[in-house]
Amino acid sequence: MSQNKWDESRPNNLEKLSRELKITRILCLITSLMTAFLMAGGLFLYIQTKEFISTTLLPVAEQAAHVDIEALNTAVRQIDSSLEQVDWAQVSDTLGKLNVDALNIAIENLDTRELSRTLANLNAAVDTLQKAKEALDSLLSRLGLK
Numbered sequence: 001m002s003q004n005k006w007d008e009s010r011p012n013n014l015e016k017l018s019r020e021l022k023i024t025r026i027l028c029l030i031t032s033l034m035t036a037f038l039m040a041g042g043l044f045l046y047i048q049t050k051e052f053i054s055t056t057l058l059p060v061a062e063q064a065a066h067v068d069i070e071a072l073n074t075a076v077r078q079i080d081s082s083l084e085q086v087d088w089a090q091v092s093d094t095l096g097k098l099n100v101d102a103l104n105i106a107i108e109n110l111d112t113r114e115l116s117r118t119l120a121n122l123n124a125a126v127d128t129l130q131k132a133k134e135a136l137d138s139l140l141s142r143l144g145l146k
Helices: 002-065 069-085 088-096 100-108 112-143
Strands: none
Touching: 069 112
16 A cells, blocks of 8 residues: 555656756856856956066065165164264253243244245155155064164
8 A cells, every 4th residue: 555655646756856957957057156156256356466476576575675775774773872862851951941021022023824835844754754664664673683
């Protein structure tokens, strides 16, 4: 009797298995296409990155290779020694003796907009020099020259 049930349900089972096999094939095809697209995208990104490196980073690296490290090191040492030789106490005393009233009168007669622009430029230059010194110190320490 159990053999009869199996024989009767066999065509249904084969249809179900056939349908599941078709679904599995479709899913495998979709997965294969997605994998192919991902590989193509990876190849595209690799090519773009390679072009970016060759057009942007290699010229910078070549210019960095041509930098005269010794001259740069000498310049940084000179700046550092000049800053160490400044007598900051004397600078403070001199600023303390400054006649503020005379300075205020002189400021009233100045073009304050032009002075502000000049001071802003001076501050920007000082900031740039400080950043350059820090970058050079970092570079020299990485190269083991400091």
